[in-house]
Every structure is written in C-alpha cells, then in structure tokens.
Amino acid sequence: MIDIPLLRDSFASTDSKIVMLVVDGLGGAPHPKTKRSELETANLPNLDRLAQESACGLTIPVLHGVAPGSGPGHLALFGYDPLKHIIGRGALEAVGVEEVDFQEGDVVARGNFCTVNPDGLLLDRRAGRISSELSEPLCYELDKIEVDSIDIRVYPVKDYRFVLRMRGDGLSHNLTEMDPQRIGVPLQNVKALSIEARATAEAANEFVRQARQVLMEEERANMVILRGFSGMPHLPSMARAYKLNPGAIAAYPMYRGLAAIVGMKVLPTGSTFDDEIETLVERYEEHDFFFIHYKPADAAGEDGDFDAKVTALEELDRHIPRLLELEPDVLMVVGDHSTPSIMAAHSWHPVPFLLRSRWTEGEGLETFTERTCAQGSLGTIGAVNVMPLALAHSGKLAKFGA
Amino acid sequence: MIDIPLLRDSFASTDSKIVMLVVDGLGGAPHPKTKRSELETANLPNLDRLAQESACGLTIPVLHGVAPGSGPGHLALFGYDPLKHIIGRGALEAVGVEEVDFQEGDVVARGNFCTVNPDGLLLDRRAGRISSELSEPLCYELDKIEVDSIDIRVYPVKDYRFVLRMRGDGLSHNLTEMDPQRIGVPLQNVKALSIEARATAEAANEFVRQARQVLMEEERANMVILRGFSGMPHLPSMARAYKLNPGAIAAYPMYRGLAAIVGMKVLPTGSTFDDEIETLVERYEEHDFFFIHYKPADAAGEDGDFDAKVTALEELDRHIPRLLELEPDVLMVVGDHSTPSIMAAHSWHPVPFLLRSRWTEGEGLETFTERTCAQGSLGTIGAVNVMPLALAHSGKLAKFGA
Numbered sequence: 001m002i003d004i005p006l007l008r009d010s011f012a013s014t015d016s017k018i019v020m021l022v023v024d025g026l027g028g029a030p031h032p033k034t035k036r037s038e039l040e041t042a043n044l045p046n047l048d049r050l051a052q053e054s055a056c057g058l059t060i061p062v063l064h065g066v067a068p069g070s071g072p073g074h075l076a077l078f079g080y081d082p083l084k085h086i087i088g089r090g091a092l093e094a095v096g097v098e099e100v101d102f103q104e105g106d107v108v109a110r111g112n113f114c115t116v117n118p119d120g121l122l123l124d125r126r127a128g129r130i131s132s133e134l135s136e137p138l139c140y141e142l143d144k145i146e147v148d149s150i151d152i153r154v155y156p157v158k159d160y161r162f163v164l165r166m167r168g169d170g171l172s173h174n175l176t177e178m179d180p181q182r183i184g185v186p187l188q189n190v191k192a193l194s195i196e197a198r199a200t201a202e203a204a205n206e207f208v209r210q211a212r213q214v215l216m217e218e219e220r221a222n223m224v225i226l227r228g229f230s231g232m233p234h235l236p237s238m239a240r241a242y243k244l245n246p247g248a249i250a251a252y253p254m255y256r257g258l259a260a261i262v263g264m265k266v267l268p269t270g271s272t273f274d275d276e277i278e279t280l281v282e283r284y285e286e287h288d289f290f291f292i293h294y295k296p297a298d299a300a301g302e303d304g305d306f307d308a309k310v311t312a313l314e315e316l317d318r319h320i321p322r323l324l325e326l327e328p329d330v331l332m333v334v335g336d337h338s339t340p341s342i343m344a345a346h347s348w349h350p351v352p353f354l355l356r357s358r359w360t361e362g363e364g365l366e367t368f369t370e371r372t373c374a375q376g377s378l379g380t381i382g383a384v385n386v387m388p389l390a391l392a393h394s395g396k397l398a399k400f401g402a
Numbered sequence: 403m404i405d406i407p408l409l410r411d412s413f414a415s416t417d418s419k420i421v422m423l424v425v426d427g428l429g430g431a432p433h434p435k436t437k438r439s440e441l442e443t444a445n446l447p448n449l450d451r452l453a454q455e456s457a458c459g460l461t462i463p464v465l466h467g468v469a470p471g472s473g474p475g476h477l478a479l480f481g482y483d484p485l486k487h488i489i490g491r492g493a494l495e496a497v498g499v500e501e502v503d504f505q506e507g508d509v510v511a512r513g514n515f516c517t518v519n520p521d522g523l524l525l526d527r528r529a530g531r532i533s534s535e536l537s538e539p540l541c542y543e544l545d546k547i548e549v550d551s552i553d554i555r556v557y558p559v560k561d562y563r564f565v566l567r568m569r570g571d572g573l574s575h576n577l578t579e580m581d582p583q584r585i586g587v588p589l590q591n592v593k594a595l596s597i598e599a600r601a602t603a604e605a606a607n608e609f610v611r612q613a614r615q616v617l618m619e620e621e622r623a624n625m626v627i628l629r630g631f632s633g634m635p636h637l638p639s640m641a642r643a644y645k646l647n648p649g650a651i652a653a654y655p656m657y658r659g660l661a662a663i664v665g666m667k668v669l670p671t672g673s674t675f676d677d678e679i680e681t682l683v684e685r686y687e688e689h690d691f692f693f694i695h696y697k698p699a700d701a702a703g704e705d706g707d708f709d710a711k712v713t714a715l716e717e718l719d720r721h722i723p724r725l726l727e728l729e730p731d732v733l734m735v736v737g738d739h740s741t742p743s744i745m746a747a748h749s750w751h752p753v754p755f756l757l758r759s760r761w762t763e764g765e766g767l768e769t770f771t772e773r774t775c776a777q778g779s780l781g782t783i784g785a786v787n788v789m790p791l792a793l794a795h796s797g798k799l800a801k802f803g804a
Binding site: 388 | 773
C-alpha cells in the first residue's frame with residue numbers, strides 16, 4: 001500500500017476498468033547458446049504489438065538483488081511494500097484453499113509430502129510430486145491424528161502439498177521450519193523461537209511423529225515436511241485504500257489466498273488460463289480492477305526447461321486478443337518476479353512490464369523483452385509503483401497539492 | 403531539501419553559476435493523430451542542440467502516477483521532498499504578492515471571484531476569467547468589510563484571483579474549502595476541522611456573506627470562493643542548506659511566493675519571459691543560482707491547445723541563446739510536471755530534463771523530447787535529485803566520506 005495519508009483524498013472511484021495480467025516468473029535470461037532470453041526467443045506477435053502501443057519499463061519486485069517469493073512479488077504489484085507486509089507461507093496456502101477453516105488465533109503451516117530413507121534421511125522433498133489423486137486420501141488419514149488439547153486439521157491443497165491447521169489456546173507461530181532445503185540429511189524438528197511457542201512446537205512435532213507412523217508403508221509419500229508456520233495476516237485492504245472494487249482470477253490456491261488477504265473478491269474459476277479468461281469475460285461488469293494470474297511461465301522456468309517456458313509464453317500470447325476484446329481502460333502485463341530457465345529458480349532480475357491506456361501511444365519499442373523494456377519511458381522502477389500508474393492512467397488518481 | 407545531515411559539510415559556496423530554467427508543464431504526450439508529442443512536434447533547434455551537449459533524463463515530480471500541483475512540482479525541483487513539505491494554496495498566493503502583509507499567526511486564503519445564479523448555484527468558478535482591471539476595484543470594496551475583532555484584508559492578485567488575509571488572536575487555518583469543484587451546485591460553507599478553528603470559520607463565513615451583499619449587482623463577479631486556507635509555511639532555507647545565494651525570476655506571483663518560502667531572493671521583473679531574461683542579465687553578477695520560470699507551455703497545455711503549446715515551446719526555444727550568452731556553469735532545463743495538451747491538465751508523466759555543464763558532452767541524443775530523454779544517462783529519477791546534480795556539476799557539492 002502506498003501508505004501516504006496525504007494521498008488518500010487523491011484516489012477516486014470511477015467506472016474505468018483496469019486489468020492486471022500477472023505472468024508468474026515473466027522475466028528470464030539469455031540462453032548461453034543463443035544469447036536470447038525466453039521472451040526474445042518466443043514468437044509473441046500480440047505482446048509485441050501491445051508493447052508498441054504501451055508505456056514500458058522494468059520492475060524491481062523488492063530490492064536490487066533480491067529474488068522474491070510469490071508473496072512479496074505479488075504484494076509489491078498490488079502496491080504494498082513487501083518489506084513491511086509479510087505473509088507467512090502457511091497463511092498464503094490456508095487462505096487460498098476454500099475448505100480451510102482458518103481463524104484468528106490459529107496457527108497454519110504448509111505441508112509437503114516427502115520421501116525419506118529408513119534412516120530418516122531426506123530423499124525427495126516433494127515425494128516425486130505425487131498427484132492429488134494419491135495425496136488426498138493420505139491427507140484424510142493425517143486429518144484423523146489427535147494431539148492433546150489442540151484441534152488439528154489437515155487439508156489437501158494440490159499434488160504433494162497440504163495445509164496443517166492447529167487451533168487451541170495460546171498457540172504461537174514463532175517456530176522454525178522442518179525443511180533442511182537439501183537432500184541426504186535428516187529433517188529438522190520444529191523448534192520454538194520464543195517461550196510462548198513451546199507448546200505449539202511440541203504439538204507440531206507430535207503431529208509429525210504420528211504422521212510418520214501413518215505414512216510408514218507408503219512408497220513415496222512416507223513422511224511430511226512442515227514449514228511457513230503463520231498466524232492470520234492483517235493487511236490494509238487495497239479495495240478501501242484505492243477506492244477499488246477488485247476481483248481476482250487465479251487457478252492456483254496461493255494466488256487466490258494472496259488476493260483475499262489484500263481485500264480482493266476472489267472469483268471462482270477453473271484450472272486453466274482459458275477458464276480464467278472465461279471468468280474475466282463473465283464477471284467483467286462486476287469489478288473495476290481485475291488481477292488475472294498466469295502460472296505456466298514460472299512453472300517451466302522453475303523446472304529449468306527453457307523451451308517449455310518459451311512455449312508457455314507463446315501460449316499466453318495467443319490469449320492476449322481475448323483480453324483486448326474487453327477494451328479495458330488500462331491493460332498491464334506484469335510479472336511478480338523473473339524465473340530464468342537457466343537458473344531454474346526465482347531470480348532478482350528486473351521484470352518487463354507494459355501499461356496500455358488511452359494515454360499511451362508507444363515509445364518506439366518493437367518487442368516485449370527484458371532488453372527492450374529497459375529502454376522504456378517508465379524506466380526501472382520499484383514494482384510498488386505499478387498500482388499508482390494504473391490508477392493514474394485510468395483516471396482514479398487525482399492531482400496532489402496546489 | 404535533501405535532509406541528510408551527513409551531507410551538510412559537503413556543500414561549498416563557489417563562484418560558479420547555476421541557471422535552472424523551469425518550463426512549467428514541460429512534458430506532454432503524443433497527439434492521437436500524429437503520434438508525436440508537443441516537444442516532438444515543435445521546431446526547437448536550440449533546445450535540441452542543448453540536448454546534444456547535455457546529460458539528459460526524466461524526472462518524477464512526486465511519485466509514479468501522481469500528478470502534482472505547482473507547489474509540490476517546484477518544491478521537488480528545489481530539492482524538497484514534496485510529501486514532507488506542504489504549502490497551502492493560500493500561503494502560496496499570499497507570499498507571491500508583494501503588497502500582502504502576511505505574518506506569523508495570520509490565516510490566508512486564495513479567493514476567486516465567481517458567478518452564481520439567483521438561487522446561489524455556481525455557474526462559473528472563475529467569473530468568466532474577468533480581468534484585473536475589473537477585479538481590482540471589487541477587491542478594494544471587499545477590503546472594506548469588517549468582521550468583529552478580526553482584521554481582514556483583501557488584496558488583488560491577477561484576473562479573477564485575490565488573497566484574503568485574516569489577522570487576530572487564536573486564528574486557525576484548519577478549515578474546509580468553499581469550492582464544490584463543479585458547477586450547478588451551491589458553494590459550501592467554510593467549516594472548522596477542529597474546535598480551535600470555529601471562530602475563524604465563522605469569521606470567514608461572515609466575510610463571504612458580506613461579500614455577497616457587496617457584489618450582488620455585479621454581472622459576472624457576483625460572489626467569491628475561498629480555498630486553500632493556510633498559515634505561514636516554515637521550510638528550511640535552500641540558501642542556507644546548500645550555501646547558495648539564490649535569486650528567483652518569475653512573472654507569476656505564485657512562483658515568486660514559492661521561491662520566497664524556500665529562501666530565495668525574489669527579483670522584481672516584468673510580466674513577460676523577455677522581461678525575465680532581461681532581469682537575469684541585469685542581476686547575473688549578484689547570485690550564484692537562478693530560478694527562472696516560463697509559464698506559457700503549461701497554460702497552453704491546461705487549455706488543451708496542442709498547437710498553442712507547440713508555439714509556446716518554440717517561443718521559449720528562441721530565448722535559449724540569450725541564456726547561453728551568459729555562459730552559466732550549469733544550465734538546466736526542467737519542468738515542474740507534465741501538462742499534456744491531450745489531457746488539458748497536469749499529469750503524472752515523467753518530465754524531460756537536461757543539464758549542461760563543462761562535464762557533459764552529450765550522449766547521442768539528437769533532440770529534447772520525452773522519448774529521447776528516456777534514453778538519457780540520468781535515467782528516470784526523482785525530481786528531488788536535480789539540485790544535488792546541479793550542485794555537483796558546478797563544483798558546489800564535494801566528496802562524501804573519506
């Protein structure tokens with residue numbers, strides 16, 4: 001949130017519509033052989049044409065050199081300083097899954113099914129990415145675990161991931177994580193980082209002990225990792241701050257969770273980007289701001305699959321005309337962070353972005369890439385500036401001062 | 403002000419001279435037909451040649467997306483964070499008019515003559531922009547109004563504008579404005595925003611009631627609007643902070659007021675840019691920093707007159723050689739904000755700027771436009787950075803740290 005009380009009266013609710021397309025992991029880096037990035041390699045006629053009509057630049061999600069997680073990356077795009085507004089991984093997952101009963105005072109954690117050897121050494125942090133079909137029945141087994149006076153629930157998320165929710169008196173999320181972040185070593189016990197958190201740490205470790213018993217005979221998902229212990233996050237509402245009526249369209253639970261936390265209305269949608277666009281079209285009259293999320297570029301980048309990321313970007317490009325048909329007053333293509341395939345991970349690289357409105361006519365850029373956007377009129381700016389620009393271009397941010 | 407105590411000892415008084423030419427509303431936006439902005443359309447041989455010899459960039463006056471008023475726009479250029487240093491509209495006007503006797507404890511407001519219908523509904527917020535010739539006698543009539551124990555003065559400014567000054571014990575400027583910002587509705591009463599301000603609100607409303615009686619028979623200027631109630635602003639002096647002896651040359655009162663508030667010596671001048679240049683030449687030996695203000699570009703932009711803005715820029719261009727004849731050590735061409743004709747308003751768009759000194763050799767830019775300056779070596783930076791750059795290029799800002 002641009003937390004500047006002085007600006008508060010400058011925000012105005014209007015009929016104009018903003019569409020923010022977040023391409024997860026949008027930015028990349030040159031392939032060592034071709035010296036061309038994924039965006040430079042892909043055939044993107046629609047994105048390129050957009051760039052020719054837009055104001056362009058690069059965004060720094062958090063700080064130069066800092067590779068953000070999905071939470072900070074998105075928060076910055078929504079206008080929140082990601083160094084001031086922290087959301088735990090557990091809360092992100094919990095809020096994103098409709099079934100999770102998550103209240104004030106609860107402690108939640110993100111759970112992974114994983115594979116350990118008979119000595120308890122970690123072999124696979126994601127249990128071979130088992131499917132939901134396999135993991136869901138396991139979640140229901142884990143859900144039966146009872147730990148003393150604490151009400152414990154386990155909810156499936158997707159594939160190898162689940163949410164653990166603890167409810168009881170005097171719980172604290174001030175806990176260490178189990179994930180050693182590498183294989184061949186034992187999982188870590190959950191430890192309390194403050195005295196108040198001791199009982200919660202004990203309960204979490206007792207849950208893990210019992211979970212190991214339940215899963216002992218499984219081939220791949222024979223153990224669990226808990227991380228991102230969190231309480232209920234409290235962020236100012238972007239709806240109130242910007243006088244917006246924002247709707248969020250995202251197939252993945254975590255992004256729905258993020259949107260809910262910042263005060264967007266989360267619109268039910270299907271599991272593909274096609275479904276998301278369908279939802280956007282159907283609900284277009286109901287909101288003045290839409291966050292729509294495209295995941296495949298990041299997934300391919302994280303897998304280190306350069307060609308798959310190129311394909312994911314080309315697939316995205318084919319959907320752009322459907323967005324344009326809606327004639328939004330402001331259309332932005334942004335990324336929460338870069339995910340260069342050659343790094344197979346989120347990175348700190350500035351992320352290309354473009355903003356198209358009636359006030360933009362292009363600035364001589366012919367394509368939408370990391371290198372061309374560096375020449376854009378918007379320069380290389382903090383991602384927190386994206387929302388004010390969108391609001392200005394849509395007539396929702398008035399003059400400041402006499 | 404760059405409020406960094408650590409830098410204080412780095413500023414040095416020298417003989418070198420800085421000229422900051424502020425082109426009000428300098429930046430524009432492409433015309434929908436030609437796709438060329440005002441700067442791109444105008445024939446500007448002198449500004450273009452300057453750009454070829456300068457360091458260039460774009461400035462953000464306040465924040466991305468924020469369109470500033472003249473106050474914040476200029477304060478940023480003088481090195482003050484416009485979000486930390488706020489100057490009320492009334493004070494801006496009052497300080498700019500030499501005749502106004504404005505002291506600590508006074509409350510001032512900007513006044514507009516306006517036109518209302520017999521039911522008191524607002525018809526014209528500026529009374530048809532009546533001339534000073536018509537408005538001055540009315541100001542002298544209003545100046546006779548007496549309100550209880552409060553000393554009230556009314557001073558003409560220009561055309562339909564005047565300054566109201568109230569003096570008395572326990573006054574407060576914590577008041578709402580009368581301006582409904584649209585026509586066809588009644589004017590608003592002045593309301594106190596705190597208990598201490600109640601008596602001041604009553605006095606202001608009593609003044610307005612009597613003013614209406616005085617003006618009742620006027621055809622156009624039959625009512626007044628008061629806004630921007632302010633006390634005496636207190637800003638650190640840029641003269642002291644930067645060890646400068648700054649002189650200000652501006653035909654318009656508001657800009658003279660701004661300059662006085664930040665500690666510049668306001669030099670008497672005429673009403674045209676020719677007069678301003680004349681003053682600069684005459685007083686050139688007396689100061690080491692000059693702020694010289696060019697208004698017509700903004701006026702044309704605000705009127706939505708693309709061609710007039712082009713002409714205003716070309717008119718400015720013809721004066722550039724006279725500035726160069728003075729051989730200032732640093733010559734800057736900057737803008738307080740953009741005023742694209744297609745928007746007929748101040749905007750948030752980054753503003754072109756150039757800085758020419760013995761240390762600049764140009765950077766391959768052939769013209770001085772929004773698009774070329776985006777390619778400049780200075781990048782897109784906050785306008786508060788302009789002063790330190792000027793001081794550095796003139797040898798007035800020394801090395802920081804060992």
